[in-house]
Amino acid sequence: MEGELPPAGRAARELWARGARLYGAARTLREDHTRALDAVRSALEPIRDHLVAEELESIPVARLKDVTEGRLRLGAIEAAGLASVRAVHEAGRYELRQLPGVGPQTADRALAAARQIARAVADTVSVRIDVDHPEPRTTALVVALQRLVEAGPELRRALDAAERLDERLGELLPAARPAGNRLRMALAGRKRREGALAAVAGLRELVADAAARDLRLLIAQASTDLLRPPVSDIEAWVDFELRSAEYYSRLAEVSEHRPDLAASEGFLPAEIAERVHAQPLDDTHRRVSLRGYQAFGARFALAQRRVVLGDEMGLGKTVQAVAAMAHLASEGHSHFLVVCPASVLINWTREIRARSTLRALAVHGPDRQDAYAEWRERGGVAVTTYDVLHTLPGPDGTAPGMLVVDEAHYVKNPATRRAGSLAVWTGRCDRVLFLTGTPMENRVEEFRALVRQLRPDLLPALRGAGAVAGPQAFRTLVAPAYLRRNQEDVLTELPALLQVDEWEELGAADREAYDRAVADGNFMAMRRAAYADAEKSAKLQRLCELVAEAADNGLKVVVFSYFREVLATVRRALTESARDPDPDRQTAEQRVFGPITGAVPAARRQQMVDDFARAPGHAVLLSQIEAGGVGLNLQAASLVILCEPQVKPTVEHQAVARVHRMGQTRTVQVHRLLAADSVDERLLDILRNKDRLFDAFARRSDMAESTPDAVDVSDSGLARRIVEEEQRRLAAGAG
Template sequence: MVGRAGQAAWRVLPLRKSDIGVVRRLWERATLPVPAAHDRTLLQLLTTDVPRAIADVAAMLGVRRFFTGSAKKQSAAAAAEFLRHHHAAILRNDQPRRLEWLGAFTARADPRRLKLELLLDPAIRFDLVSGQTASAILDRSVVDGLPEALDAIDKVVAGEASYRSAAQKAGEKVRRAEVQRILQEMPVEALKTATRDRLRLGPLGEAGISTVQDVLNVGLALQALPGVGETSARRMLGAAQTLWQTTYDEMPVRIDINHRHSETTQLLRCLTEWDSCRQTRGAAADLERASELAPLRAAINGETSHLLVIPARQLAASGLSESIQIVKRRAELLGMSSGSGRKSAGADPWEDFLARPADYFAMLAELGFVTEDENAVHGDLPEEIIQAVRDQALDGEHLTASLRGYQSFAARFALVQRKVIVGDEMGLGKTVEAIAVLAHLRSRGKTHFLVVCPAAVVTNWVREVTGKSKLRPHRVHGPERERAARTWMRDGGVAVTTYETLAWWEPALRELRDLACVVVDEAHYIKNPQARRTTRTRELIARSDRAILLTGTPLENKVDEFRNLASYVRPDLTVDATDLSPRTFRRQIAPAYLRRNQEDVLTELPELIEVEEWLPMSTADSSRYRGAVERGNFMEMRQAAMLQGAQSTKMQRLIEIVREAEENERRVIVFSHFREVLGLVARSLPGPVFGPLTGSVPASQRQQMVDQFSSARHGAVLVAQIVAGGVGLNIQSASVVVICEPQLKPTTEAQAIARAHRMGQVQSVQVHRLLSEDSVDQRITELLAGKKRIFNEFARVSEMADSTPEAVDLSEAELVREVVAAERQRLFERASAKTNAAE
């Protein structure tokens, strides 16, 4: 038996050339004449009644007749009469000729036609393949090289342990070297904090021993110093060793691109070699095939000429041939990579690290060098759900990406709970978590998956599905949507479509009966239950076996928005509207909601530095701003301080930030809500400027624009509309973010910042918020503080306190009215004060 995915898939019978004799006998049996009804009666007589009669007559033959009783003699006489009667009848009806005909083959076996393939002919009636229309006979050449391929894979898999061990040792060296550098900077006075003993440190300073590392270097030779005895030396050394151990225990392995130490370079080189070897792990299905083909290796030998393949499930016999070819190809690739791994050792591993840092951090996490808070990984889930998720297996057959521990947990959570909201903070990899779920379901025989997302991220989804899985993406959006939709409906895969395209596709989707999972990206787009796109998407969620809603901002304005999202995936959950305390709310939605924050799980994430730059308005700024307030034009008020070009204080500061970024070898993203501001910024900044990236730029061109920006020199600027560039795009190549005006939702700014400050970022991220003093900027900042607090209490995993959300739950329209009224009042009072002072 040969398996697939842990189940028997094919029965394989090795055949030899000598088995042609079996074929001949089966063929001859199949070509015997077919007896008629009277023939079967005659044969029945000759094989049953006649033999019994002959046995009875035998009692009267030979010497036995003298010792036979009268009863047996009478029975023998009757049997003899029976035989005489039927013999005469058979001769009279010419049945001997008929018997001769029945014993002859209707056609002689032609040696040229006798082939092993005849075993598949239903007329042969070979029991093993009877009723198995999908059986096939494969030539021996199919398995040529299979034993060698399996041996090669076994050898490489066994050899992976050595590469992993080398990476582990290299990581330990980095860790120890970092500890040594820290202790080299730690003054000897720190020894007093590690022991209760009173230490006289004066003799150490006189001997030039100034740091804890110096103490460790000298060791017990300290007792030779004047004024230091054996007891004091041991106490000092013990304190130093305690500091070393404490520092070591708390020291993660860091990869600092600004300080490329030799031991870190060696670690990256070892990780590169290990990753090259463990490409087998990226093709887990190939390894599984290899293990399942092992029985076949034991069954074939030098005499095997063909294989009779009998599918045990609804599979084609050609699938076995395909599996064998995949395993042989995997062995070939492993042979190439095992040779190339060492050859690449001379290349600069930093280049590969900078190209895909998230992959390296995933390997470090697998080695235990990047730790994660287990409780943070679980989010705020009940213990019974946590245990069920721990017990859930995650099949990586169709996944080609490495998962962090918290990502694996999210995928398994979605599998256990079936329909969920994954609200991980932006930048934690919600996309790959969803892809891992789809890949697992594909390995369980599911075929049709659907992703619904904003148009801006369609291209990114297609790229991620292709790059991180073996699943086939279909772009059901744009001019080729009809062809892509037909192909997906027929063949399956991952259809990526938009909220708007659903209106066109809705009738056809209703006919689909096997939608295994729907992924809704940026799910806060459907927070309004009355919107048409919400109705269409909610219907899909209801009809699908599983659903994953992805959003880092499940709550933007009102708690009701969050409650709506939860009701789409779990209408059975009871969310008490009378008790809206954060603790109660979170407990009620816990079965359907999982969120982790960056600081909880990405311990390697560089620092995020946020600066609010309050700037005075220039005379030109103030004049334009007062006019906007008098007209009651809120949107003009928000952008007035940027539209004076060179006369604008904000613009002057923005130019300074860009120049500083170029000097510090950084790239910049500039966000604004307003297209007019973006256009002016693009014309005013020095150096290479990309954009403006706005909502009118097609999704494919947006990604192309980001790619060009990422490959540009330092000092390059990407100018983006915050509602377009702040969603879905990954821009880790930028480490300076400038927001030209405060946004009406704090989550909008958080999303924009997360484009750069996310998994894979290796530089600290600087965020500059340009704010004008005594303006609408200040009023918006004050009013939105309440919204941010509500989000933290209800949607962010943190310590929660009781509060009433309605107290600060302002809609955007209410916020605009309040801000304009406050600004009019403020300017009126200032003008009145100046008039009174003049009088």
């Protein structure tokens, strides 16, 4: 019997106490999180009730007959002045029964039908947070969400750990408790002693693992974050402006409203969807929370190994790729390779560093061979371009854990050098992820070229009748290797406005023009230097790529710039693309309208806008930001491109508001083109200063909205400061 006892009751008691403290911390975090969620739900409920009520108000009371298949008599209800479903829904049983000519059965049936419609409406309404028109209900929601957002991506890891500990320790602690008392163990029966010893062993292992992973600290920090006092209304709104996507991500997690499951999973066949759901997704090396459809996309890439992720632009293909690589890193993979156009290389490095713990190395420019050698030796994510890939040594030894190919339609022609150099890598890598926002359903030849590198076994299905049987049949045929979701399928409780900063590197000619402008102290020339060499401008190249992708998706685009010269350069570039020999990539010249400038009379400006709105399908409107940003309604567009950041944030807000306004039926995407190590970066550093944003928000009013100068610092002072900082920076670099 003595041999069955633990070495010392005291040791078992100490172990039990450590487990109990861990258990208490886990349960406390779960309770704190539940309270935080309840606060969000409490703030969300009146907003959704209001949206439902507005929708019910627009439904005539006669529609109640549809629910009851015509069996409901509504004459007396209508005669009493109840004209909408909302009126019946809010009246209640007692009030309805008091109406002349309305009996109990009619009242009950009418109310039941109204409630049935209300439930259906509640499943469809979408909550939008309008930063330009804050009101008490949405302010309460933003304040409640801020607590969850501020807790950061570590909150999800802490909650997952707390849930596992809560469940496991809830079983082990009661079973292990007798081992802390030698007399109790001596008097216990054999079965109970064996259970206690097994529980102590399990407890020891669990506590040791928690200590090794610092779980108690992780959980305690998460609880501390959730217990912080609520921030002020203004602080919450400013924080929402800075990271609205994170707020909407939390809102989507809390809300019971979910997008259509089949649509959010790309209408994949059930057997593939089940395999994807069974694929785990480790978040140890990830620093961002994923929306449901994004987690599914990352799992799809992992489970199916060699795929095309073709989500519509704006749905976060990059973050899904980062999540997949982060998961593989948790499994021990150390090397990853991203191939992309030069115009998005810097964006990829920034996204990898911001969204994960993975090292990102830009393999580009004169030092690319050294960077490549460092990647081979130390690992991480090498980010290179199509044009550089063929200059690098081919894969030898262990292949990358995943090869990610952005804008994969660039390699649709297998005869090109870029396609050939990429094929060397796709042939060696077990996992390959192609990203493209171009819908493949209408480009079977293009898709066939991509599949040839990924899944040649699917090629027979893409020939003959299967290739022309329609979009749904096409998706079924290629489901093992193709996933696409559209905005309307998944953006339900998500933002009506998506903002993306597109970072580019100045080319040699642009850099020379920029340095010359800095030396001359010419602030305006510094701001437009990124377009000095139209042939090699990274900003202009990215702009053309965004317009081409918008054309593929049938979207209308508004391009804003402060400078007429920049708009003229953009128009020439888009006109050149209209003569692209590939008819699928053409942008018809007559579909580029404008530019709207200060010199264009008001009537002519409106005519340009009307022509743009009436153009079928894709079109582009060019406008000076201060000419088109006020007074014109541009809601026909759903993509806004800002050629450069503006000195006055309110100018940007007003311009975007021309598109993102009542009457807009699609999510609006705003892409701001930025040059790294330039006036753009200095300007954003200053404009992101929270004190200034607080000041701008606190002083916002009808007058401030109509006169941007009321809340913005002086142009001259800001320009002088930036010029002086850039002159010092470049002088230090030269020294």
